[in-house]
Amino acid sequence: MRSSGINAEPRLKFERLLDAEKIERRVTELGLQIARDYKGKAPLLLGVLKGCIVFMADLMRHIDLPLEVEFISAESYRHGSKQDAEITVNRNSQLSLKGRDVLIVEGIVDSGRTASAILENVRAEEPASVEVVTLIDKPASRRMEVRPRYIGFKIGNDFVIGYGLDNTQKFRNLPYIGRIADQ
Ligand code: IMP
Ligand code: MG
Numbered sequence: 001m002r003s004s005g006i007n008a009e010p011r012l013k014f015e016r017l018l019d020a021e022k023i024e025r026r027v028t029e030l031g032l033q034i035a036r037d038y039k040g041k042a043p044l045l046l047g048v049l050k051g052c053i054v055f056m057a058d059l060m061r062h063i064d065l066p067l068e069v070e071f072i073s074a075e076s077y078r079h080g081s082k083q084d085a086e087i088t089v090n091r092n093s094q095l096s097l098k099g100r101d102v103l104i105v106e107g108i109v110d111s112g113r114t115a116s117a118i119l120e121n122v123r124a125e126e127p128a129s130v131e132v133v134t135l136i137d138k139p140a141s142r143r144m145e146v147r148p149r150y151i152g153f154k155i156g157n158d159f160v161i162g163y164g165l166d167n168t169q170k171f172r173n174l175p176y177i178g179r180i181a182d183q
Pocket of ligand 1: 113167
């Protein structure tokens with residue numbers, strides 16, 4: 001039987017793109033920058049499940065402000081092609097964003113559809129401000145205009161996994177970010 005390390009099944013070929021130290025350095029910088037920009041405020045970090053989990057946990061520990069955390073999720077229902085997908089935003093009905101400084105925390109922004117739907121949902125509640133921080137940005141894949149205020153790393157069209165990001169729900173526990181090798 002194969003050993004069951006984190007690189008064990010499911011079988012998938014990938015190579016290291018961003019190692020844990022590099023991610024940690026960048027996440028620290030982002031946290032310090034956010035803390036400076038929101039000085040005197042109590043931002044609400046709104047994590048987009050599930051890709052945000054590792055990033056958000058690390059990021060918030062570098063923001064020395066009286067912040068709060070909440071979560072939101074989005075599901076896409078496909079009608080035919082991926083481009084036709086309809087996005088439904090799911091959120092806790094107790095969550096109130098009116099007058100808050102909302103910082104949406106995303107693991108990755110790809111086409112921008114998910115972030116746009118969430119931005120629309122958040123803006124409808126008249127927050128004092130709303131910005132997006134994403135660990136990974138794939139600007140070349142954009143189909144909707146979304147400009148994250150804070151970006152960890154810009155990458156090309158690669159599919160990446162690890163540090164919270166999945167491939168069919170697996171690999172979120174990789175401590176670094178891997179790029180799926182061309183098959
Ligand atoms: P969107 O295309 O910007 O709406 O991104 C939709 C979702 O697809 C993201 O929130 C991720 O869950 C997922 N996704 C897009 N690109 C990647 C990737 O490279 N790795 C893992 N998940 C991805
Ligand atoms: Mg996914």
